[in-house]
Amino acid sequence: MLHVLFGVLGILFAVALFVDVLNAHEGNYRRIKKLSSAVAILIVLAFLIGGYWYVVYYGADREIIKAGKWPWAHNYFMEVKEHIFFSLLLLSIYLPIAVHGVMPLNNKKKKNLILGICALIILLGLFMEGAGGIISKGVTMGLGR
Amino acid sequence: MNNSHMGKYAAGFGLSLVVTVLLNAVILVIKEISTPVMSVMKAILGHHWTTHGSLLIVIYIVLGCLFSATGFKDRLDSGKLLKYIIWAVVISVIIIAGFFLPGLNITATIKY
Numbered sequence A: 001m002l003h004v005l006f007g008v009l010g011i012l013f014a015v016a017l018f019v020d021v022l023n024a025h026e027g028n029y030r031r032i033k034k035l036s037s038a039v040a041i042l043i044v045l046a047f048l049i050g051g052y053w054y055v056v057y058y059g060a061d062r063e064i065i066k067a068g069k070w071p072w073a074h075n076y077f078m079e080v081k082e083h084i085f086f087s088l089l090l091l092s093i094y095l096p097i098a099v100h101g102v103m104p105l106n107n108k109k110k111k112n113l114i115l116g117i118c119a120l121i122i123l124l125g126l127f128m129e130g131a132g133g134i135i136s137k138g139v140t141m142g143l144g145r
Numbered sequence B: 001m002n003n004s005h006m007g008k009y010a011a012g013f014g015l016s017l018v019v020t021v022l023l024n025a026v027i028l029v030i031k032e033i034s035t036p037v038m039s040v041m042k043a044i045l046g047h048h049w050t051t052h053g054s055l056l057i058v059i060y061i062v063l064g065c066l067f068s069a070t071g072f073k074d075r076l077d078s079g080k081l082l083k084y085i086i087w088a089v090v091i092s093v094i095i096i097a098g099f100f101l102p103g104l105n106i107t108a109t110i111k112y
Helices: A002-022 A028-069 A073-104 A110-142 B008-033 B037-047 B048-069 B078-097
Strands: none
Touching: A002 A028, A002 A110, A002 B078, A028 A073, A028 A110, A028 B048, A073 A110, A073 B008, A073 B048, A073 B078, A110 B037, A110 B078, B008 B037, B008 B048, B037 B048
């Protein structure tokens, strides 16, 4: 479940970046650039590890969920999660490109662009975590526990 | 140059992000309603989700390079781009979440 860890860290780094951009000045430009790259790396790692787990091991869990009391944990939440994740992935990859492209952050519109992307990453990331919890509970329900 | 304008890669890949995020939802609907498309996507990389993701990443990079090479950075400012990105994500989420809504049959599992 390393992908969950990387996903949570990605969200936390996006929150840190959001706060840093709100207080952007020449002294923290370097940290803003590093944080944006860290978010991208962490979400890409979550994608690679989570994707591998999903393709190789999720099939057995899916059957348990679908035969259990919470089939919608797969039919809705997993289906939605696995596809909305691509938006999160692309936003995260774009984040460092946007940060480097709008530097210096001396303009409200430039700051808002980075803040908006961070906010979308945080919101979609939190949905991923919540949906992941529901899917895990779907397996537990399917096992009759 | 307007002060809210950005570098050519930020503009090009930003616009590519907008297109790719919307395309994500379109590809999803097409593969889910068309069995032949789903079969082809499964056959290409062994799993429809792997093919879907790889396709989006390739499109994102190709369109990003293409848009960066054109003059979008002069026509696009940060404010406009943020609006496009937010709308693309919102529309994409509504399409994806709405498409699978019939699968959210929670009431059938509740015992009264």
